[in-house]
Amino acid sequence: MNPPTLLTGWGRTAPTAAHVVRPRTARQAADALASAGPRGALARGLGRSYGDAAQAAGGLVLDCTELTGPPRLDPDRGEVTAPAGTSMGRLITALLREGHFVPVTPGTRHVTLGGAIAADVHGKNHHADSSLGAHVRALTLVTPDGRTRRLSPDGDDTDLFWATVGGMGLTGVITEATIAVHPVETAYARVDTDRTGGLDATLDLMARTDDDYRYTVCWLDLLARGAATGRGVLTRAHHARIADLPRPLRRDPLHHRPTAPVGAPPWAPPRLLNRWTVGAFNAAYHAAAPERRRGQAQPLSSFFHPLDAVRGWNRVYGPHGLVQYQFVVPFGAEDTLTDIVTGLSRAGAPSFLAVLKRMGEPTPGPLSFPRPGWTLALDLPADLPGLGRLLDGFDERLLEVGGRLYLAKDSRARAETVRAMYPDLPAWRRVRERADPDGVLVSDLARRLRLV
Amino acid sequence: MRDSVGTVRTVLLLGGRSEIGLAIVERLVRDGAREVVLAARGGVEAYPSALTALGATVRSVDFDATLPDTHVKVVDHVVELVGDLDVVVDAFGVLGDQAEFEADPAAAARAAAVTYTGHVSVGLAVAARLRAQGHGALVVLSSVAGVRVRRFNFVYGSAKAGLDGFAQGLADSLHGTGARVLVVRPGYVPTRMSAHVDPAPFPATPGRVAEAVAAGLRSGATTVWAPRVLGPVFAGMRMLPRAVWRRLGR
Numbered sequence: 001m002n003p004p005t006l007l008t009g010w011g012r013t014a015p016t017a018a019h020v021v022r023p024r025t026a027r028q029a030a031d032a033l034a035s036a037g038p039r040g041a042l043a044r045g046l047g048r049s050y051g052d053a054a055q056a057a058g059g060l061v062l063d064c065t066e067l068t069g070p071p072r073l074d075p076d077r078g079e080v081t082a083p084a085g086t087s088m089g090r091l092i093t094a095l096l097r098e099g100h101f102v103p104v105t106p107g108t109r110h111v112t113l114g115g116a117i118a119a120d121v122h123g124k125n126h127h128a129d130s131s132l133g134a135h136v137r138a139l140t141l142v143t144p145d146g147r148t149r150r151l152s153p154d155g156d157d158t159d160l161f162w163a164t165v166g167g168m169g170l171t172g173v174i175t176e177a178t179i180a181v182h183p184v185e186t187a188y189a190r191v192d193t194d195r196t197g198g199l200d201a202t203l204d205l206m207a208r209t210d211d212d213y214r215y216t217v218c219w220l221d222l223l224a225r226g227a228a229t230g231r232g233v234l235t236r237a238h239h240a241r242i243a244d245l246p247r248p249l250r251r252d253p254l255h256h257r258p259t260a261p262v263g264a265p266p267w268a269p270p271r272l273l274n275r276w277t278v279g280a281f282n283a284a285y286h287a288a289a290p291e292r293r294r295g296q297a298q299p300l301s302s303f304f305h306p307l308d309a310v311r312g313w314n315r316v317y318g319p320h321g322l323v324q325y326q327f328v329v330p331f332g333a334e335d336t337l338t339d340i341v342t343g344l345s346r347a348g349a350p351s352f353l354a355v356l357k358r359m360g361e362p363t364p365g366p367l368s369f370p371r372p373g374w375t376l377a378l379d380l381p382a383d384l385p386g387l388g389r390l391l392d393g394f395d396e397r398l399l400e401v402g403g404r405l406y407l408a409k410d411s412r413a414r415a416e417t418v419r420a421m422y423p424d425l426p427a428w429r430r431v432r433e434r435a436d437p438d439g440v441l442v443s444d445l446a447r448r449l450r451l452v
Numbered sequence: 453m454r455d456s457v458g459t460v461r462t463v464l465l466l467g468g469r470s471e472i473g474l475a476i477v478e479r480l481v482r483d484g485a486r487e488v489v490l491a492a493r494g495g496v497e498a499y500p501s502a503l504t505a506l507g508a509t510v511r512s513v514d515f516d517a518t519l520p521d522t523h524v525k526v527v528d529h530v531v532e533l534v535g536d537l538d539v540v541v542d543a544f545g546v547l548g549d550q551a552e553f554e555a556d557p558a559a560a561a562r563a564a565a566v567t568y569t570g571h572v573s574v575g576l577a578v579a580a581r582l583r584a585q586g587h588g589a590l591v592v593l594s595s596v597a598g599v600r601v602r603r604f605n606f607v608y609g610s611a612k613a614g615l616d617g618f619a620q621g622l623a624d625s626l627h628g629t630g631a632r633v634l635v636v637r638p639g640y641v642p643t644r645m646s647a648h649v650d651p652a653p654f655p656a657t658p659g660r661v662a663e664a665v666a667a668g669l670r671s672g673a674t675t676v677w678a679p680r681v682l683g684p685v686f687a688g689m690r691m692l693p694r695a696v697w698r699r700l701g702r
Contacts, residue, residue, distance in 0.1 A: 004586060006630055013456035017586035017630030039585065051456060057536070057630060058586030320671075323456050383670070388457035388484070411456035414484070444587075447536065448453040448461070 007055040010048050010314050011411055012321035013382045016057035016444055020044075024066045026175035030142045033173060033440065036060045040442035041144070043173040045115030046087060048108055050324035051411025052444035053168050054115070059442060062173055064114055073098050073181070079137055081178040084114030089258065089308075092300070096256040100181040101239070101300070103135035107355075109258070109305045114174035119408035120166030120368040122375075124215040124237075124304070126359045131370050133165035133363040135180040141172040144440035148175075163431040166368030168407055170441045170452055171432050186253035188240040189215065189303040193293040195286065199230025199341055202356065203334060203374075206234065210358050214238050215303075220354040221282040222344045222378065223275060229345045230338075232356065233289040237303060245297050258301035261311035270318040273381055278350035285352075307353075317381050325391055326377035326406040328359055328370065333401035337374050340394050344378070347390055354378040366424035366431075367451075369406040377409065388412060407445065415450045425451065453538065453587065458670040459484035460538035464530050466574055467544025468492035468512060471643040472593060474500055475658035476541050476665050481508045483666065487534040491515035491526060492544070517544050517570030518562070527577040536585050539669065540578050542571055543593045546608070547645050553607040560607045567611035572618055579622055582631030591634045591665055592619040596677075599637060599686045603698055605649075623674055634668050636661065637686075638678040654682055 004017035018039075023029040033041055039059035046065060047054055055061065067085030071094045074080070080100070082091055088102065089109030095101055106121040117139060122131040129135075138152040141164055149172075151161040164171045192213070196202040202218055210216050213236035220232045242253050249255070307313055314322060329336050344351065355377045359370045380387060395417045398404065404421035405413050419425055432441075432452065439452060446452045454460045463480050465473045468490030477488055481503055488503055488510045490496040495512040503510050511533055515526050531537065546563040553560035575590065582588035597605055598612025616635060623633035638661045640652035656664075661678040668676035677683040689697075 004629060006628065011456055014454050014587075015630060016453075017628070052453065056586075057453070058584050321456065382456050388459055391457075412459065444453050448455060 007044070007047070007061060008321070009051045009054060009411065011050040011323060011382065012314055012317070013323065013411055014052055014444070016052070016055050018056050018059050018061040020061045020063050022063045022066045026067070026140065026142060026148060029062055029064070029067065029173045029175055030146060030148065032060065032062050033142060033144050034146055036144070036440050040440050042441060042443045043114065043118075043169045045085070045112030046110050048111045048115070049119060049408040050322070051409065052448060053119070053408055055444045056442055057444055057447070064112060064173065067114070067175060071095070073100060075100070075183075078180055078182065079178050080181050081176065082113055083176050084112060084174040086113050087111065088113070088116060093256060095181055096184070096187050096254050096300075099183055099185070099254060101184045103129060103180050103182065104132040105304050107305065108308055109301070110308060113177050113179075117165055117174055117177055118167060118169045120363060120365050120370070121408070122359065122370050124217045124357065126357065126370055127210050127216065128214050128360060130361045131363055131368065132179070133365050133368055134361070136165060136177055137180060138178040139164065139174050140176040141435075142175055143172040143435045144438060145435070159431045160435055162363070162365045163367075163428050163435075165363060166365035167428070167432070168367060168445060168451070169443065170446055171435050172441065184239045185242050186240045186245060187256040187300050188245060188249065188253070188297045189237040189300055190240040190244045191235055191237040191296045191298045191303060193290050193296065194234045195289050195291050196232045196234060198227050199338060202230055202232040202234065206356070206358055209236065212236070216357065218356040219285070220341070220356050220376075221286050222341060222349065222351045222354045223279040223282050224286075225345060230341045231286055233286060235303075237298070240297050244295065249297060256299070256301065258305070259309060261309055264310050264312045264315050266315065268316050268318045270320060270383060271381065272318055273316065273350050273352065275348040275350045278352045281352050317379070318383070320381065320383035322379050323382045323387060323391070323411055324377065324379050324409040325394070326375060326409040327394070327398050327403050328373045328375040328406075329398060329401050329403035330371065330373040333373065333403065336397050336401045336403065337376065339397060340376070343390070343394065347386070349380055349384060349390065351378040351380050366428035367407065367422060369404065369408070371404065373403070377406075410445070410449075413449065415448070418449045453536065454589070461485060462487040462489070462534045462536065462538045464489045464491060464537055464540045466491050466515060466540065466542045468496035468499070468515070470543035470593070471645070472638065472641060472658045472661050473541050473543030475662040476543070476591065478502055479662035479666050480539060481506045485539070489513060489530050489534060491530070493517075517566045517574070520570065520573035523574040524577045527574070527581055531581060537578065537581055537588050539589050539591060541591045541593070542575060542578070544570065545593070545612075547649070548608060549648065550605050550607060564607060564611040567608060568614040568618075571615050575618065575622055579626060579631065583626060583629045586630040588631050589634055589669055590622070590631070591636060591669070594619060594635050594637050596637050596639050596682055596686055600690050600697070602700060632672075632674075634665065634673065635675045636665055636668070636678065637675065637682065639682045654679055654685065
């Protein structure tokens with residue numbers, strides 16, 4: 001057997017070692033699962049979950065990025081079927097060529113379809129279109145008992161389907177999926193941009209205008225002090241129609257060529273990102289955004305995936321890596337949101353990628369994260385002194401109002417906290433035990449949070 | 453599992469009555485550890501009440517450093533009790549009295565066995581488990597006494613020198629396995645074990661050692677000195693001519 005490989009999530013914290021195999025077919029994935037030892041097995045995609053969701057210490061990790069093949073579009077049914085290792089980027093490229101687009105894309109195109117379903121990812125259209133799970137028409141799941149199941153939201157085993165959507169890979173290995181797609185006229189978004197002066201103004205503008213747009217998201221400056229705390233840059237968009245494009249772009253409206261990424265430096269010193277450097281960046285970013293701009297045509301790739309323009313941006317956080325914190329609080333719990341934002345500002349917590357968004361309808365997945373409310377996602381250096389305590393304190397505030405954390409982002413929550421945030425966990429566990437009676441599927445996340 | 457901010461769930465203390473060891477455990481519990489196993493001969497009944505007050509579950513197991521044949525079983529037993537070993541603190545040892553050792557060579561050898569070879573068998577047993585689970589840290593309490601062995605305590609010092617070398621080699625053998633070893637080199641620490649020897653310059657307290665260990669575990673260090681100044685001090689000490697070194701009282 002190969003020597004073990006050290007794996008981390010995108011945050012580059014807490015590495016653990018596992019044996020890695022790369023199945024190319026569903027059959028090979030099933031064989032690999034069957035060969036798992038006492039430390040279990042787990043599927044991994046492109047490693048974009050931030051914490052320890054896609055690693056299994058001492059176990060067998062099925063790197064599914066070679067489970068690929070051409071996506072098969074059925075324009076009449078409005079759906080596409082692709083192997084689970086297909087990346088969102090590849091899927092989008094293939095679909096745009098045919099004038100279609102994915103129902104949901106997260107903030108990076110470097111995720112696999114299987115991983116996106118396992119995390120039930122959401123995008124800038126969650127308030128309008130829910131999460132990816134709501135658009136999955138069918139998926140193929142290989143389970144440790146050697147069976148291959150075709151699951152769908154209206155099939156015979158809907159429990160297992162929904163346990164798999166958002167199930168963090170702990171119900172089986174997804175090898176293929178069919179998702180709904182929709183036609184688009186162009187590969188551009190028609191974007192309206194507004195700058196806000198403080199958190200109240202940001203929340204107010206979002207609450208008033210979200211429903212007028214399919215896609216909305218707000219970047220927040222969490223280091224601004226006083227009344228400026230929570231000032232932001234709000235972008236809201238629709239798919240651009242041909243008539244929305246400036247004349248030169250109309251000749252090839254589906255032109256889609258994401259710019260080749262620039263590499264981040266391979267190494268950055270510890271604490272390069274601190275309250276001064278990030279504060280200066282945030283102030284400059286806020287100042288550079290237009291006060292108010294309407295109808296700008298922006299390529300979909302740069303609208304949805306701005307960070308993909310810098311390859312390995314996570315390295316900028318230095319050798320100790322980064323912690324991503326994403327939570328959702330119900331509408332009406334704005335005070336909690338405000339307290340957390342001011343708490344971060346007061347602690348001088350240097351986050352330069354804080355993103356606020358409103359969420360809409362959830363899916364029935366027991367472990368699926370999205371709930372109607374406000375979701376805030378932010379990155380912090382893992383070696384920030386007192387970070388653990390700061391975030392533990394926020395967790396308690398979340399519990400008071402029925403908020404929850406996103407498992408695909410988590411790398412530090414406590415088991416009892418997550419158990420309280422996901423009341424359907426016991427029900428999910430029962431479904432999982434049916435598909436994996438011997439408890440083969442396991443991840444570091446599952447061990448840390450005692451999910452299984 | 454260790455999380456992204458360095459919190460662990462389980463801690464095993466080998467040498468469950470060691471004051472420094474217990475200070476390290478308490479520090480880890482303060483940072484969020486929830487399962488503590490104290491391993492010592494006959495088990496451990498008395499431990500700081502802070503451990504349970506802070507929310508940890510404390511268990512104790514029988515562990516005899518002088519019975520290497522039992523060490524694999526002890527480690528297996530602890531794994532059965534608490535699951536994966538996140539941090540193992542290897543803190544047992546016998547300081548003894550140099551003059552008495554010189555008068556009783558057999559006693560000296562028995563003490564050296566506790567301070568050195570006991571760690572070889574249990575250290576390898578722990579390392580095998582950490583390698584298999586793909587993560588975890590072994591904290592080895594070495595001593596500045598082993599960095600350059602001195603006339604006044606060379607039985608203890610030579611055993612610590614052996615332990616220090618063993619721990620470094622073990623650390624290298626675990627490189628790339630997800631498991632790691634942290635070598636801790638405290639100076640003089642006033643405790644029950646050292647009550648009979650005179651204080652030395654640059655003393656530390658168990659709490660200070662615990663602080664250094666916690667920082668080392670967080671930062672990914674391979675070696676920590678407590679206090680930190682002992683690192684450069686001993687870099688200089690190593691250079692001293694033998695004739696001078698021999699005459700150093702302490």
